Amino acid sequence: MIRSELIQKIADENPHLYQRDVERIVNTIFEEVIEAMARGDRVELRGFGAFSVKKRDARQGRNPRTGESVPVEEKHVPFFKTGKLLRDRLNGE
């Protein structure tokens, strides 16, 4: 399933909404999640999962081609943990 299919499915089942509004709704949801993480916030969607930000410490990396040692700065990466209900549903419970 891709974004456009998700939008189409919602538009089909909500004939009173304009397609472009459904697009805005779906885009707003994903945009909110990214904006929250960009601020360092968590987004917890019970039953589905939680998006959070993890810190990766600075480290001494290596250029795999030359073997040269290069400093890698501290950085923050997005992380998703599956919710209990969805995890159980995936396993037919």
Place this chain on the structure above:
Amino acid sequence: MSEKTLTRMDLSEAVFSEVGLSRNESAQLVETVLQYMSDALVAGETVKISSFGTFSVRDKAARVGRNPKTGDEAPIPARRVLTFRPSHLMKDRVAAGNKA
């Protein structure tokens, strides 16, 4: 880190202010989006949201695990797990936003 936690309520509030729908219907639509994504994943489909990320389901084989506290062996049955791979755009925005 600020450690604020957003919930469904914050997402539906964002939908409410973006589109001229009632709060009730906005909340309903947030739920619908999550429901459809969950259903597709449970059916074994990959959910690919461009510029956000990809959710995919992977099969894990059974293995013998260990209780880390007691050291006892414990069988872990075969199971399906969900993995999320963030898009480059998401990674870049999260990295830029949290830069010290």
